[in-house]
Amino acid sequence: MGFTLRDPNRIGVAVLGAGRMGRVHVRNLGNIPNANVIVVADPVEAAAEAGRALANARRATTDPLDAINDPDVEAVVINTPTTTHATYIEAALRAGKAVWTEKPIAQELADTARIVDLWRETGIPVQVGFMRRFDPGYARAKELIDSGELGRIEQFRALSRDTNPPPLEFLLTCGGSFLDMSVHDLDVARFLVGEVEEVHAWASVLFDDRFAKANDWDTSVIMMKFRNGALGVVETARHSKWGYDIRAEVAGAVGKVVVDGERKTPATHYRDVATESDLYGDFMDRFEVAYRRELEVFFDNLGAGRPVSPGPDDAYETLRLAVACTRSWRENRPIRLDEVTA
Numbered sequence: 001m002g003f004t005l006r007d008p009n010r011i012g013v014a015v016l017g018a019g020r021m022g023r024v025h026v027r028n029l030g031n032i033p034n035a036n037v038i039v040v041a042d043p044v045e046a047a048a049e050a051g052r053a054l055a056n057a058r059r060a061t062t063d064p065l066d067a068i069n070d071p072d073v074e075a076v077v078i079n080t081p082t083t084t085h086a087t088y089i090e091a092a093l094r095a096g097k098a099v100w101t102e103k104p105i106a107q108e109l110a111d112t113a114r115i116v117d118l119w120r121e122t123g124i125p126v127q128v129g130f131m132r133r134f135d136p137g138y139a140r141a142k143e144l145i146d147s148g149e150l151g152r153i154e155q156f157r158a159l160s161r162d163t164n165p166p167p168l169e170f171l172l173t174c175g176g177s178f179l180d181m182s183v184h185d186l187d188v189a190r191f192l193v194g195e196v197e198e199v200h201a202w203a204s205v206l207f208d209d210r211f212a213k214a215n216d217w218d219t220s221v222i223m224m225k226f227r228n229g230a231l232g233v234v235e236t237a238r239h240s241k242w243g244y245d246i247r248a249e250v251a252g253a254v255g256k257v258v259v260d261g262e263r264k265t266p267a268t269h270y271r272d273v274a275t276e277s278d279l280y281g282d283f284m285d286r287f288e289v290a291y292r293r294e295l296e297v298f299f300d301n302l303g304a305g306r307p308v309s310p311g312p313d314d315a316y317e318t319l320r321l322a323v324a325c326t327r328s329w330r331e332n333r334p335i336r337l338d339e340v341t342a
Helices: 022-030 045-055 064-068 082-094 109-122 135-144 177-192 208-215 286-306 312-331
Strands: 011-016 036-039 060-061 075-078 099-102 126-129 154-162 196-204 219-226 231-237 245-252 256-260 269-273 274-276
Touching: 011 022, 011 064, 011 082, 011 286, 022 036, 022 286, 036 045, 036 064, 045 060, 060 064, 064 082, 075 082, 075 286, 082 099, 082 219, 126 196, 126 286, 126 312, 135 177, 135 245, 135 256, 154 177, 154 219, 177 196, 177 219, 177 231, 177 245, 177 256, 177 312, 196 312, 219 312
Parallel strands: 011 036, 011 075, 036 060, 075 099, 099 126, 154 231
Antiparallel strands: 154 245, 196 219, 219 231, 245 256, 269 274
């Protein structure tokens, strides 16, 4: 099928979903020169209309398919609930529209693989919202690693602690915390170091019984062996009383890089034989720049006719890794990635 824009300098956009993340993306789209929001869709009419006003869009609708099929729309930005992503991506691709979508494509490997096949068949650009790749710290780490500045990569470590756990209603539908939360660290592992060969995951309910009710965990550790021989660990917790706590480290034969976004304001108050500084409140706060950059890069590449990334193939491989971690925890054994297929 292929993909061609009528005017690369003015790309008609449909935004699906005008909730919390949808509003963030709408505001960011307003600062992208070649993105022109035509329509905002949300099943809640008031939310759709509020999104339309925020975007200064032509119209609002409660029907996402109506938005996708608008003849003036050439790119679709998807911020809807996870269980709807694959449906709307497929509809957009069949309508010949480019796609930017929040992760994941789907919670199931088979559904994700189906979208990957359709994406390859149509040749239409699709970018998946693994926003940490666009954070300045992680992007710089990638540059250093790819340039060989660290030497042969030997070890990887990532740590993520959310400020507050999500509600039970969310836990019951998110697909599990390896798929919902740890997946970002797993994608960073693939992005910075490469594909993973084997995982062994441990997880426990240590502070919130709601996770047990959802057959889920609130605290985990993942050990990883990469195909290139490097070793890694991912630590995750779904609460942090001191603030949003996230960092990563990659060590090589001659150097290492640390991505540490702990302190929000680059100033420290010294007094009374002590120090004081502030921390980020949550992921929206910490990754504000990354959320803006991922859409800027998507529309810049789309307008220039360059490939967009990360794509559906990345979404499939990262989901496969998260599924392997889930299986390892439930079966209490190491899982090789070649055991996990659609």
